[in-house]
Amino acid sequence: MHWLSVLVQTPAHSAVAGPLTYQSELPLAAGSLVRVPFGTREVLGVVWDALDAASLDRPESEIRAISAVLEGVAPLTVAWRQLVHFAASYYQRSLGEVALAALPPQLRDLSAAQLARRLKRPAGGAVDSTLTTPDLIALSEEQVRAIARFDAEAGPFLLFGATGSGKTEVYLRCVQALLERDATAQALVMVPEINLTPQLEARFRARFAGRYGEAAVVSLHSGMTNPQRLKSWLAAHSGVARIVLGTRMAVLASLPRLRLIVVDEEHDPSYKQQEGARYSARDLAVYRGRLEGAKVLLGSATPSLESWHHSRPAAEGGRYQRLEMPSRIGLGSVLPxxxxxxxxxxxxxxxxxxxxxxxxxxxxxxxxxxxxxxxxxGYAPVLACSSCDWKSECPHCSAYRVFHKIDRTLRCHHCGFTERVPRACPSCGNVDIAPLGRxxxxxxxxxxxxxxxxxxxxxxxxxxxxxxxxxxxxxxxxxxxxxxxxxxxxxxxxxxxxxxxxxxxxxxxxxxxxxxxxxxxxxxxxxxxxxxxxxxxxxxxxxxxxxxxxxxxxxxxxxxxxxxxxxxxxxxxxxxxxxxxxxxxxxxxxxxxxxAGLPPFSYAALVRAEARTQAVAQGFLNAASAAAAAMEPALAGYAQVTLFPAVPMTIQRIANVERAQMLIESPSRAALQRFLSAWHAVLQATRQQPEGRGLIRWAVDVDPLAI
CATH class of the missing domain: 3.40.50.300 (P-loop containing nucleotide triphosphate hydrolases)
Structure with a gap:
């Protein structure tokens, strides 16, 4: 009998947050996908490590056996598992939550037999001889210089190029050079929003599908159906897909031969996940590049201040190489x-x-x-009565409902609550209610x-x-x-x-x-x-x-x-x-x-709490802060962090749930990480205390974008 450490999807604040132990009749490589019993359900798991009998935490007779192995899917690579481990550790989430969230939803739902049937379908990787590769356009001097430096230096790179300067063509040429140089290499090209993916996909297909086949270019984003996402993920995981285009979720995709990562519009806040594991896809892309030996190219006309700061000269402490393309493409082209x-x-x-x-x-x-x-x-951000103080407040949120004239509704953009526009003021009966703002x-x-x-x-x-x-x-x-x-x-x-x-x-x-x-x-x-x-x-x-x-x-x-x-x-x-x-x-x-001592010259985290009352949410955070102060000598990193008092969030109530937050700052990233790791147990314990009763959930947001 073989003993395995297996990850399943569990939230960070759950009592079951780490790998679970299962037994298997056959030895399985780390990274293998399995189906395992979990409570009364059967769920997808990732084999994380092999265990010996001496390290078991309970009697062998109490350890359940895995249900099935997902045959036909190669084990996830060591580099992928290291990336997941770093993301979970840095962003203070459970390993299983990050690992399983990185896999396509349909893969989590399919049984071993269903997946076997799915894998028998043709991958469609043949080259279509009717497709032609378009003629390459002439490059500007700035593009030539940028590509030459990209080829000659190690990076990471920040491509600072004006709008219309031809950054996309630089991406295309860098990917093309990689695929021509390495017959098995893969490239990941990321965009901030789903609505930008189709036009970028069209350009990449036009450039590469004729030479490498339609299946060589795939997309990965949440706007795809579950079967589409599974198909793209399998193509990337197997190496059939040479180019993966995607949004922030694609940074955790399995690409065993990844050699190039491009992050277009790297400044965009959409690269920061706002639910679950609140990771920055841009920052994970840079870390993944270093982990897997892949070159990383960040591009923007208005880089984030963090990336701009990192791309200062190496003598001043810069870590990125800055490539500049200040001019627009075309003779006589100027910025507006x-x-x-x-x-x-x-x-x-x-x-x-x-x-x-x-x-x-x-x-x-x-x-x-x-x-x-x-x-x-919308038509107007608020509808108001001219006779009394009534405004179109949402009954479930501390925000106004927006007036949409096209369907005569008042709609909350936070919880989705929608009602027809009243004929008269609900407060005083005045028929003269009018929109404010635009x-x-x-x-x-x-x-x-x-x-x-x-x-x-x-x-x-x-x-x-x-x-x-x-x-x-x-x-x-x-x-x-x-x-x-x-x-x-x-x-x-x-x-x-x-x-x-x-x-x-x-x-x-x-x-x-x-x-x-x-x-x-x-x-x-x-x-x-x-x-x-x-x-x-x-x-x-x-x-x-x-x-x-x-x-x-x-x-x-x-x-x-x-x-x-x-x-x-x-x-x-x-x-x-x-x-x-x-x-x-x-x-x-x-x-x-x-x-002011603000990022990128300091490092921050937010701890957010949600409860039915604001007093409970703030009480939980303040109690956890007081508990940390009480055990100061024993709590790693505490001396180098500052914990501010808990305050309501800007929109403090959404869907009848009160929200509070606590800011934590430190001049040292390492000290902040040490403190958050040690404080996690304190937060868990505080939830069991009277101050934590009534708490719905809490979460840590490392490197928050909005404070």
Whole structure:
């Protein structure tokens, strides 16, 4: 009989958080996938290690046997298991939770017999001779230099390239060189959002499917069906897939011959998981590259301040190599001119300044396209009564329900609670209830009213009657709910069937709109004075990315513009934005953070607690902090960390659950990690005390993005 240490999926706060012991008649290699009994269920497990009889923690007669081995799936590699172990340890989660969450959901549900039948299906790896490899475009001098340095140096690399500078072509060339050099090598290319995956996948398929086969390029993201995810995962795990394109979940995919990792738009907050194991896919990509000897290429026009800081000269302590491509592709291509409109000089309640409306009208008259950006969906963020203090508050959350005019509903964007718009004020009966503020739905309606008299010119490429009204389209989470809706709407924009595009950040990054020459940000001031120290960084990045959608066609780039309507045109951030000077903006932000002792000059973690009352949530956190102070000499790392008092979260109640948080800071990453590891047992014990009664859950968020 053989004794095995097996991981199953258990949450970090569970009493059963480590590997479990099972017996097997046959020896199994570490990394093998098995089905094991767990309570009254049978679940998927990963063999983590072999045990000897002397190390068993209970009598042999009490140890259950594994139910089946998943034949036909090679054991997960040592490097993959090391990656999972690091992620679980660093982000303070259980090994089983991280390991099993990294596997496709359908694999967790299939029995051994069902998986055997699934593996008999053809993989489709044959090369299609009808597919052709497109001719390669000529590279710019900056692209050539970046690729040469990438080939010659070890990395990791930060590719700092302006929007439209050809970063995607650099990714393609680096992947192509790898596949030509190594017949078995695999590459992982990550993007921040699902809606960016199809267009990137199309470019990679066009470049590589003709030479390596359709199955050589696969996608991995949560928008796929479970069978699709299983098929892609098996192709990557077996080595059939040479290129894997995916979102943050793909960083934990099994790629046994991984030699290159590309993280596009590495600054994007979407790379940070916000549920379960709160890992940063960007940071794990860098660690995985070092672990597996794979080169790592991070790319962005507005890098995160952490990556920018790490890419400073090696003499100053930098760990990344910075590759720069400041120019746009194409003869005469320039970045759009940034124009600021001082809204304090406009009449009150002005939404679109006359100057901006005139600029949009001129673009449409020339057959060009414009884009209007507002990062708030819905018709209005709140519905209010003019006679009393009633507002459309959510009864289950400490937030307002958003008014959606298209279906006459009030919808909470946090818990999903939806009701029809009342005919009169529920508090006083007044029928005069009106929307306050604007979302993209209201912005689209208002823009249509303001431009009602504008007519579109005749077009050769798109058939419409000359003098027809211009067409305004809106792209946000509400208009793209149905499968295929986003692709259809983007195709209309690319085909020239849309004159003015209105949307949220979904349209502000990653898309290659060739006819858009004007981008307008209507109300970006909210983040300028936010309590979150990362808000200016996120706003600058979003506005730079939005500006990058304009003038991507070299013939029109000289006339492209980015309009920003603001009440604070003298703000230093806008001065850097007008010059497209990210280095100056980053230098200023880093100086402020160093003076304040904020990341990347310190390290932080948040402990979040959820309960039915705020008193219980905060009481649990404060009790755990007091317990740590009481045992200070024995608690590793305590002397080098600062624990702040528990406070409610910004939105303190969601779905009738109260939420509180406690911030922990340290100048030493190692000390913070030592403390969190030692404090875990204290948190577990505190939950069993009176202070922990009524607690629903707690979780640790290491390197949080929002504080």
């Amino acid at each position: 001119k940034v124009r600021l409109v001082d809204m304090s000089l406009q009449p009150k309640k002005t939404v679109f300044s006359p100057q901006l409306l005139q600029a949009i009208t001129e673009r449409v008259a020339r057959g060009e396209q414009a884009m209007v950006f507002l990062n708030r969906r 979302g993209t739905e209201r912005l689209e309606e208002h823009l249509a009213e303001m431009l009602a008299g504008v007519r579109r010119p005749n077009s050769v490429s798109v058939q419409w009657p000359e003098g027809a009204p211009l067409r305004i389209a809106r792209i946000d989470a509400d208009t793209t709910r149905l499968k295929g809706a986003l692709e259809s709407q983007l195709a209309q924009v690319h085909a020239g069937e849309v004159d003015v595009l209105v949307g949220t950040q979904m349209i502000a990054k990653g898309h290659d709109f060739r006819a858009i020459t004007l981008v307008a940000a209507v109300n970006p001031d909210g983040a300028l004075f936010s309590a979150d120290f990362r808000a200016p960084e996120r706003l600058f990045s979003l506005l730079m990315q939005a500006a990058g959608r304009a003038g991507r066609d070299a013939a029109q780039s000289a006339a492209s513009e980015m309009w920003i309507q603001t009440l604070h045109p003298q703000h230093p951030m806008f001065a850097a934005l007008r010059r497209h000077d990210y280095p100056a903006f980053a230098a200023g932000q880093l100086r402020e953070r160093e003076q």
